[in-house]
Amino acid sequence: MFAKTTKHRRLPLAKDNLIEVSGGWEGYALGTVSRLKAGENNRPRDQVNIELLPMAGHPRRCSGCALMVTSIHDLEERWVQELPLFDADCWLLVHRVRVRCPLCGPKLEDLPWLEAYARVTRRLAESVARLCQVLPIKHVAAEYGLNWKTVKAIDKEYLNRTLGPPDLEGLEQVVMDEFAIQKGHRYATVILEPAMRRVLWVGRGRGREDIRPFFELLGPERCRKLLAVAMDMNGAYAEELKAHCPQAQVVYDLFHVVVKYGREVIDRVRVDEANRLRQDKPARQLIKGSRWLLLKNPDNIQKREDRVRLRELLEANRALMSVYVLKDDLKGLWDYRLPGAAMNFWRSWYARATHSRIAPLIAFARKLKGYLPGILSHCRWPLHTSVLEGVNNKIKVIKRMAFGFRDDDYFFLKIRAAFPGNGR
Numbered sequence: 001m002f003a004k005t006t007k008h009r010r011l012p013l014a015k016d017n018l019i020e021v022s023g024g025w026e027g028y029a030l031g032t033v034s035r036l037k038a039g040e041n042n043r044p045r046d047q048v049n050i051e052l053l054p055m056a057g058h059p060r061r062c063s064g065c066a067l068m069v070t071s072i073h074d075l076e077e078r079w080v081q082e083l084p085l086f087d088a089d090c091w092l093l094v095h096r097v098r099v100r101c102p103l104c105g106p107k108l109e110d111l112p113w114l115e116a117y118a119r120v121t122r123r124l125a126e127s128v129a130r131l132c133q134v135l136p137i138k139h140v141a142a143e144y145g146l147n148w149k150t151v152k153a154i155d156k157e158y159l160n161r162t163l164g165p166p167d168l169e170g171l172e173q174v175v176m177d178e179f180a181i182q183k184g185h186r187y188a189t190v191i192l193e194p195a196m197r198r199v200l201w202v203g204r205g206r207g208r209e210d211i212r213p214f215f216e217l218l219g220p221e222r223c224r225k226l227l228a229v230a231m232d233m234n235g236a237y238a239e240e241l242k243a244h245c246p247q248a249q250v251v252y253d254l255f256h257v258v259v260k261y262g263r264e265v266i267d268r269v270r271v272d273e274a275n276r277l278r279q280d281k282p283a284r285q286l287i288k289g290s291r292w293l294l295l296k297n298p299d300n301i302q303k304r305e306d307r308v309r310l311r312e313l314l315e316a317n318r319a320l321m322s323v324y325v326l327k328d329d330l331k332g333l334w335d336y337r338l339p340g341a342a343m344n345f346w347r348s349w350y351a352r353a354t355h356s357r358i359a360p361l362i363a364f365a366r367k368l369k370g371y372l373p374g375i376l377s378h379c380r381w382p383l384h385t386s387v388l389e390g391v392n393n394k395i396k397v398i399k400r401m402a403f404g405f406r407d408d409d410y411f412f413l414k415i416r417a418a419f420p421g422n423g424r
């Protein structure tokens with residue numbers, strides 16, 4: 001039997017070995033084959049049933065000791081789902097062999113195309129896992145006519161097998177941040193290697209005891225090699241880091257400090273000024289509607305009318321002008337690479353903030369002073385968690401695709417799989 005190619009060359013096609021050439025089912029030969037039409041017994045699609053019979057005298061591997069034997073103890077029938085055959089679902093009626101092993105006794109044979117007690121072939125399982133990388137479980141289940149729990153179990157087993165434990169050797173710098181996992185202020189922590197953009201660990205919670213498993217996984221020897229960790233201003237992170245890695249420097253990044261400044265200073269001053277101008281309704285309305293203008297980076301204000309509005313607002317209100325200018329000036333602290341120059345800049349900024357007579361700004365400056373060593377560490381270790389903001393956005397996409405996750409372990413495996421590292 002021959003098949004023509006597009007180049008009109010004739011390639012031999014072994015008719016007798018068609019099953020073997022197409023992948024086949026090692027150790028088994030075709031028995032009966034039937035096709036059932038859609039609609040019979042409420043079937044949504046056509047279904048092809050293939051009976052597989054064990055080949056006589058074929059050597060079989062014992063699943064207990066891997067010894068090759070030819071003696072069969074008994075057979076059992078098992079229905080197994082295979083990849084679709086053209087336009088029809090495909091089911092195999094496998095006469096599964098238990099071998100008579102001289103070492104283990106009666107034992108199920110080890111097959112390269114079927115797990116010991118699986119109801120789907122390895123080919124179908126691998127196809128399901130590949131599709132789960134780009135589609136929600138529900139859609140994959142509908143495509144192959146599987147239960148969604150079966151699809152999830154297949155994908156989770158595949159991720160566990162392919163990802164394995166994270167490689168934590170040679171770590172010197174990491175970045176950690178929190179992300180919302182559910183409504184109601186429920187958070188998880190993600191830890192990433194910044195150079196490779198590789199997610200190392202994900203765990204529920206953001207307290208000391210919640211991130212402790214990461215350091216226990218790291219172990220004392222690798223903890224001693226950790227030099228710097230970028231994080232937000234979460235005291236629990238810093239305390240647990242010092243408990244396990246006292247030599248590592250905490251690095252507070254610009255993003256979280258500016259976010260905290262916006263929440264504790266700009267928002268508070270804006271509300272206070274709006275309340276002070278309660279009798280002047282036009283001025284009060286202007287201040288009340290200016291929150292995002294004041295928080296947004298000036299370079300990101302594209303509309304001309306917004307820029308005009310912001311300028312008029314700052315010219316009309318001294319307190320808002322002060323906190324707005326000092327916010328932009330504070331960002332400059334992260335531009336320094338020499339600790340001495342950075343300290344001089346900080347002293348200047350701190351003096352202006354504490355002499356501003358604006359209570360929220362003074363309180364923030366005094367609080368920020370306690371975090372100064374971690375901020376100045378940025379001169380030596382220019383790390384930041386902005387790389388994790390991209391990770392967090394991807395996590396939101398993964399969560400939306402699945403309409404949420406009930407299984408934390410599975411969710412965290414999906415996150416690790418989405419960020420295996422740039423070098424891989």
